[in-house]
Amino acid sequence: MNELAITVIGPDRPGIVADVTEALARLGANLTDSTMTRLRGHFAMTLICVGPSGAEAEAALAPVVADGPLVATVRQVGTEATSTPFGEPYLMAVHGADRLGIVAALTRVLAEVGGNVTDLTTRLTGPLYVLLAEVELRPDAAEDVAGRLAEVAAGLDVEVTLRRADSDLL
Numbered sequence: 001m002n003e004l005a006i007t008v009i010g011p012d013r014p015g016i017v018a019d020v021t022e023a024l025a026r027l028g029a030n031l032t033d034s035t036m037t038r039l040r041g042h043f044a045m046t047l048i049c050v051g052p053s054g055a056e057a058e059a060a061l062a063p064v065v066a067d068g069p070l071v072a073t074v075r076q077v078g079t080e081a082t083s084t085p086f087g088e089p090y091l092m093a094v095h096g097a098d099r100l101g102i103v104a105a106l107t108r109v110l111a112e113v114g115g116n117v118t119d120l121t122t123r124l125t126g127p128l129y130v131l132l133a134e135v136e137l138r139p140d141a142a143e144d145v146a147g148r149l150a151e152v153a154a155g156l157d158v159e160v161t162l163r164r165a166d167s168d169l170l
Contacts, residue, residue, distance in 0.1 A: 003050050004029070004057055005077045010070035012043040020045065020072075023060040027052040037121075043070075048077065087116070087136035089165035092149070094131040096158030098124055103131060105156060109148045113141045129158070134165065 008020055017036060024031065034047035052060070054074045061072040094106060107117055119134040137145055146162045153160035 001050050002053050003032075003048065003077050004052070004054055005075045006045075006047050006049065006057060006061070006072065008043070008045040008061075008065075008070055008072045010043055010065075012038045012041055016043050016064075016070065017045070019064045020061065023064055024049055024052075024057065027056055027060050029057065086114075087138045088142070089118075090135050090137050090142060090162055091165045092131070092133040092135055092160065092162050094129075094153065094158050094160045096129060096153075096156070097127055098129040099156060099158075102129060102156055102158060105152050106131070106149060106160065107133075109145065109152055110135055110137075113145055113148075114138065115141070115145065 006020075006024075008016065010016075021031065029049040029051040031047055031049050034045065036043070036045040036047075038044075049057075054076050057074045058072070061074070064070060065072050092106070092110075094102065096102075103120075103122060107120075109115075110117060116136040117133055118136060120131070121133075122129070122131045124130075142162065142164070149160045149162055
């Protein structure tokens with residue numbers, strides 16, 4: 001069984017998700033993980049599927065991207081190793097005025113304590129910048145991390161909250 005990572009990017013329009021997933025379904029590709037979003041009018045999709053070869057997937061997606069504005073890439077990836085989370089799930093929320101370096105500074109705090117960002121989304125809505133992230137932290141690190149995040153956030157003039165995620169919310 002082949003495992004493929006596929007990305008599709010380009011100007012957003014209705015039907016991209018349907019076009020891409022139908023082309024892959026016709027090949028017998030099973031989607032195991034995916035994320036899709038619109039970023040400032042641009043569509044972005046990343047998915048992992050199992051089944052066809054990379055060449056077969058590229059050929060199936062060729063008609064979807066033939067008119068030019070969409071770009072698709074297909075890459076063979078190794079089978080996911082069975083892993084267990086090394087920490088507990090937390091949700092980090094940040095909001096404030098937009099400024100350079102918010103994501104870099106706050107994720108550096110997480111990285112310095114071995115925290116792992118498992119999902120991250122940012123949005124700029126007018127002057128308001130919002131960051132939402134799911135992170136894994138060692139249980140004994142959360143209180144220290146929250147304090148360090150607050151210090152860094154104060155220097156950036158943004159608000160940050162870190163709270164334990166309820167498993168039924170994820």
